Amino acid sequence: MNSSKLMSLATVALMMVSCSTSSNTTAPSELSSSEQSSSQSSSSTIQSRQDTVFVDYKGTAPMATYFRISDGKKTQVALDAWDLAISTTNGAIISNAGLYGTNVRVFKTAESDLAVDQTSLTDSVTQFSDSLTNPFDAETSRSSVYLIKDAAGTFYKVIFASIDPIAHTYSIEFTTGLAGTTTTTINGDLAVDMDRAYLDLSQGKDVSALIPKKDEWDILFTRALEFSMGPQGIGATSAILMNSETGADAAIVAQPFDSVTSAFGVDFVSGADAIGSKWYLSNYDMVNHISTVTVPVQTFVVRTHDLQEAKLQLLTFYGPESQSFYTVFRSGMLQ
Secondary structure (H helix, E strand, C coil): CCHHHHHHHHHHHHHHHHHHHHHCCCCCCCCCHHHHHHHHHCCCCCCCEEEEEECCCCCCCCEEEEEECCCCEEEEEECCCCCEEEECCCCCEEECCCCCCCCCEEEECCCCCCCCCCHHHHHHCCECCCCCCCCCCCCCCCCCEEEEECCCCCEEEEEEEEEECCCCEEEEEEEECCCCCCCEEEEEECCCCCCEEEEECCCCEECHHHCCCHHHCCEEEEEEEEECCCCCCEEEEEEEEECHHHCCEEEEECCCHHHCCCCCCCCCECCCCCCECCCCEEEEECCCCEEEEECCCCEEEEECCCCCEEEEEECCCECCCCCECEEEEEEEECC
């Protein structure tokens, strides 16, 4: 075979290789905004994303936002979507006040009969409850009548007829109004994939379907209420709560966000308020009587709902139009 034929065959072979390589190579897919952020802000081993949450507690429709760090999943729920909640693990009851914060008030009576008129106790419905110290106590008989005032100002008489975490069921009875005589019953499940069963008294139904399941969130951005200067004085906080029913917790570490690559040696703080309102500082101008908020530069190491480790940094409190609790934040899973 002469040299010209060899060169011709080599050329054809080269063209075939080139065509094959071209046909097997696809253009990179377009990244979503969060993926772009993740790519641009990642170190050599730890990827992070930047996102925004707007609770809008001064607006007409304040929202709570549940966030899962591993994939950036966000679920928004109206702050006043529920009034009472029952733990699926131990039957403990909380109201949407205290750490959860929509001004639901609770008063425990000495009565066990829903039919009894309780209007004389209208002014007594001033006690607030939270997930740590709530007025429902740890009753086993569930025989007391509780007076509830919801965020809209509607009163109810409530009795917890049955709560059984083993059978995963519950039943409550209530009347609307402190003089009410017509009884409504809500029967529901204490589903094991939920942290609690959530009830809306105004609708007379279980609204748990609105709330993410245990494995769908790690932290909750919400507006919380807490005791301050006695039961009559209530202080509000812009809180970041942990999915503590799953063992999620957090701790502040004295390292820049980008430098945190491990949770080794971190002393985690347990409880829903492991972060709470520790992410910002309140400043009050005594002369002009103006309150402002600043966000210090700090990093939180987080143990997620599935006991993986992650990091979190809060960057802002105010939005571009001075909105309150408009939070830009960074997060990322640790190796």
